[in-house]
Amino acid sequence: MVILRMEGIRKAFGGVPALDGVHFELHPNEIHGLLGGNGAGKTTLMNILFGLYRMDSGDVFLHSKKISISAPRDAIAQRINMVHQHFLQVDSFTVLENILMGAPLKESLTMRFGEEEKKIAAIQKRFGLEIDLGATLGDLPMGTRQKVEILKALYRGVEILILDEPTTNLTPQEVDALFLSLREMVKEGLSIVFITHKLREVLSVCDRITVLRNGRNVTTLRKGEAPEEEFVRGMVGEEMNLEKSILFSGIRESRAAPLPGGEALLKLEGAGLRTADGLQRLKELSFEVRPGEIFGVAGVAGNGQTELAELVLGLQPPTAGRVLVSGRDVRERTTAQLLGEDVAYIPEDRLHDGFLPKANIAQNLILGAQRSRPYSNGWLIDWKTVFASAQEMIAQYHIKTAGPGEVGGNLSGGNIQRVMIARAFSREAPLLVAHNPTRGLDIPSMDFVYSKFLERKAAGRASLLISEDLDELLLLCDRIGVIYKGEILGILPREKFEKYAIGQLMSGVRREA
């Protein structure tokens, strides 16, 4: 029995094929993993099903009946809904308005939402999606916005739910809660398409997987029928050498290198941050990152990580203490100067803080360094050099694009991340501030980023790695500081790394001295 069948789907963007005759089948009551590297065409395929993209050719059958979907409203009418990889939300509206927009309302002339709010509250309770419905969306952290996106889809009542990388911004606990709810929904008759790059999620939640590569089907596997290795191989692709990879072999696991010496490239001396309305965002942070060190900051999202990054970048001046970059107070320089000289930055929110969707790839690749050599002589940008080095970076960092002149926003989510990675690492800056740098990357790319971190280390550069992925931190870092409610509760050296202890600190439990 098949609930949905997509057949021979083709789609090209400006002559470049993104999907080339793809088949896809969804069974009732299953969670179907849709996998493949960055730019493989996963989002494109699901956007076609949801009516956001129009296919060039192919057929879609729902309950064995051919259907034509020419706009999202057709998909919604067929009870298909989608959680988008890059959230589609109105920043200036409240959470409630974002959820109810476009849905039928009981009182459509008063904007009194009593009835609807009750329904939302019930869904929230059931699936553990606690969000303040009255909050303005633009003020919310990424994790909460992700939950809004999920809530939006659930509220509409669906038969087929498409989840495009829904867990990238959730904490592990939230992911577990989501999976429990997914299981329950499936029992109640839903079918789910689940796009992810995380192995653990695939192995724990998917009943079947379909793997795409370069817009074509590679394989479809059913759990239990195929050995786990085949699942893994399907996810990482044929080329990746698992033995040599940092991710799978855990090369660094055993090596507890002596802490490098030298003058700290980043030093925080009792740095604090208090907002204008008196909220203490960061409290008495003191630590240093030395040349050749990878210093990790672990913590549940929203505990001050973003503020910490902004402090180091000079985006917000500390309200107490000092922050020194290469021995100089950050307040001495503007953020532009810092970025041009000593610091490279990978921000958390790629679409808002790190990327210009309307600018081309080359422009995005030099963003922040546009005033420094070799791209500029201080007055004019030397576009020839920029394009040449963009070409190089595209090749080196495997950015899937038509070329340096392509509009940045056309890239797939993971490829936008690769642009930011390429920009930050190619700067060879003494200090790198990276906030969730591997978010949305496929496994081989993640591994590649890890090797880049180790390269920096070998070259004696310092990295501040702020991440919500504990495994990533344990793998790479020399020391890990755990942040909780704006405070560093403890700093552990590599030989003391222990998942459980760090997890406790992350939830605010201080260890006995």
Place this chain on the structure above:
Amino acid sequence: MDAILVSIVAYAKLILLSMVPFVLAGQGTMLGGRTGVFNVAQEGIMLVGASVGFLVSYLSGSIVLGMAAAMAAGALFGLALAYFTTHLKMDQFVIGLALFFIGVGLSTLLPKLIIGVTLTPPLVPTLKDLPVPLLSKIPLLGEIFFNQNVLVYVSILVSVALWWYLYRTKLGLELRSVGENPQAADSLGINVTRARYWSAIIGGMMIGLAGAYLPMVYTGTFTEGMVKGRGWLAIALTFFGGWKPLTILYGAAFFATIEVLAYRVQVVGTGIPYQFLLMLPYLATIVVMILTFGKTRAPAFLGQNYDRERRAL
């Protein structure tokens, strides 16, 4: 004492009267902008509204028909703007300027073609005051607020109705969402194209009517360039009104006040050069823009065109 009171009432009444073109044009601009369609052809559309409104009233003898014709003409301009930008995805600013020039040209061409050159200007009867029963008997306030021509009432009621529509109805919420993030609206099943067409068309209608007000209330005839920059001011008004109907209404009162003052000063003759007085509304605009800077926001998608398949929005 009494004399002062009488002249204050007269001023207040005059301000309300002169507010109408600003209100209607401002709200029309706002409505289109709320779906991202940024109209910059107000000056041209108002001229066409004035010209067509005058001609039709003159030929038919019916001022109501004249107003309807002005609105229809404005609607056509709105439709053209929506078609070129939403359908053909052409640059809104360029199309808007083109429509402005077409409007200016048409507004002088039509009377020449239809009436020809006459020695004495052809006249239409101007709109009469329409006292509201009972309410107009209230001392002072009655005279100011309830003894006006019908379009004064209409423009205020339209403003309030628009506020209610935008902030208290489901359709209004959806309309606003289109101007903020059309892709989000689209993904929730809201018809972006339809919203943009309707808001541009109805917005154009209101701007056309704003133009027709000038011959029908002020002069009784059409003269070349009679809008005198009110269309451009309407754009500024919409911006510092934060694209909100009620703030636009207050802002319109502000512009009307300056207009009335400048006119009075001119009549009284204080030796202030006439050209300077003409500049006054624009100077005031800049001052107000500075004062409100950063406090108002425009729809996030203002002036942009939506293409579902393009990610780079």
